[in-house]
Amino acid sequence: MEPKKFRVIKSEIRILGVDDGKFVPQTEGSAIVVGVVFRGGYEIDGVMHTHVEIDGFDATEKLASMINSSPHRKQLRLVMLNGITFAGFNVVDIKKLNEITALPVIALTPKEPDLEAVQNALSNLPKSQERWKIILAAGEIHEFRCKGKKIYMELAGISLVDAEEIVKLTSISSCFPEPLRVAHLIASGVSF
Amino acid sequence: MEPKKFRVIKSEIRILGVDDGKFVPQTEGSAIVVGVVFRGGYEIDGVMHTHVEIDGFDATEKLASMINSSPHRKQLRLVMLNGITFAGFNVVDIKKLNEITALPVIALTPKEPDLEAVQNALSNLPKSQERWKIILAAGEIHEFRCKGKKIYMELAGISLVDAEEIVKLTSISSCFPEPLRVAHLIASGVSF
Numbered sequence: 001m002e003p004k005k006f007r008v009i010k011s012e013i014r015i016l017g018v019d020d021g022k023f024v025p026q027t028e029g030s031a032i033v034v035g036v037v038f039r040g041g042y043e044i045d046g047v048m049h050t051h052v053e054i055d056g057f058d059a060t061e062k063l064a065s066m067i068n069s070s071p072h073r074k075q076l077r078l079v080m081l082n083g084i085t086f087a088g089f090n091v092v093d094i095k096k097l098n099e100i101t102a103l104p105v106i107a108l109t110p111k112e113p114d115l116e117a118v119q120n121a122l123s124n125l126p127k128s129q130e131r132w133k134i135i136l137a138a139g140e141i142h143e144f145r146c147k148g149k150k151i152y153m154e155l156a157g158i159s160l161v162d163a164e165e166i167v168k169l170t171s172i173s174s175c176f177p178e179p180l181r182v183a184h185l186i187a188s189g190v191s192f
Numbered sequence: 193m194e195p196k197k198f199r200v201i202k203s204e205i206r207i208l209g210v211d212d213g214k215f216v217p218q219t220e221g222s223a224i225v226v227g228v229v230f231r232g233g234y235e236i237d238g239v240m241h242t243h244v245e246i247d248g249f250d251a252t253e254k255l256a257s258m259i260n261s262s263p264h265r266k267q268l269r270l271v272m273l274n275g276i277t278f279a280g281f282n283v284v285d286i287k288k289l290n291e292i293t294a295l296p297v298i299a300l301t302p303k304e305p306d307l308e309a310v311q312n313a314l315s316n317l318p319k320s321q322e323r324w325k326i327i328l329a330a331g332e333i334h335e336f337r338c339k340g341k342k343i344y345m346e347l348a349g350i351s352l353v354d355a356e357e358i359v360k361l362t363s364i365s366s367c368f369p370e371p372l373r374v375a376h377l378i379a380s381g382v383s384f
């Protein structure tokens with residue numbers, strides 16, 4: 001999809017932050033994935049969840065259906081993911097997620113993605129080529145510096161300028177957006 | 193326990209807000225109960241959870257053990273409960289919870305508790321007298337008005353003056369403390 005251009009980014013923009021919970025790596029089963037609706041970087045408007053298969057292939061579809069079936073869908077303007085891999089190597093195709101939900105997607109990580117290490121890890125999994133393709137489909141990794149720290153973003157349906165502004169707007173105590181910080185706390189806190 | 197006297201109530205006081213998630217009434221099984229650690233009325237520091245039996249008798253013990261085993265325990269200064277009944281009629285003995293955790297407890301409801309209706313509902317459950325005793329043990333129900341709305345509180349280990357101040361401090365958009373509003377959103381949002 002063509003990047004959405006934000007004419008104005010309101011301080012109360014509704015953002016969905018998404019992260020997965022704890023799981024036992026390399027086992028069968030699923031992990032909880034939590035979405036938390038924030039107004040800008042402060043108030044929480046709602047919480048939703050789904051489950052994705054550990055090392056499976058259903059993350060894109062499960063996230064899209066969690067978002068599209070939510071009563072908060074109409075208010076949402078953006079989706080932020082804590083990286084693009086959930087429950088191990090269940091990779092989210094962020095371009096596809098952007099298409100299905102019609103919402104811009106920012107996938108953020110505080111660590112620089114080590115693609116070589118990822119490719120090596122993938123080689124132990126079935127359908128490693130298919131997973132690798134989805135990872136590459138996320139496109140360019142943008143390095144971005146705020147409050148003295150580097151973070152790394154992959155984008156779908158949003159310009160780099162708008163993405164940087166939204167990350168800054170929603171990062172309160174550190175250079176990490178509140179919707180993702182809180183999604184992480186909730187997903188970990190309700191796991192097991 | 194003697195009510196704890198707060199010499200100063202700091203704006204960043206760490207409060208645990210606790211609420212239960214959805215469950216199918218009058219069935220066997222359990223409901224999730226979520227605790228969310230707030231600094232005052234704004235920042236979320238952590239999330240914890242436990243499960244309590246639907247219409248069971250384990251809520252006091254399960255909440256106490258969730259709190260006492262949490263890495264956040266040392267920072268916590270107060271526990272807020274969304275009422276005293278969880279997962280149906282699994283009643284929390286707030287005096288006992290105060291004793292076991294050594295933390296003051298405020299149980300809050302936006303609706304005036306209708307004790308007659310509660311007593312009638314209890315009569316359909318096993319051990320109704322035992323439940324009724326725990327409900328009465330919560331002590332006086334204090335009506336309290338803030339931002340034009342009434343709310344109702346039962347207290348353990350805290351004075352009415354301190355409890356009112358903390359409720360006001362943590363109520364941002366409406367007369368309902370953020371730790372409880374968000375505990376409710378999380379517990380509902382991750383149920384089923």
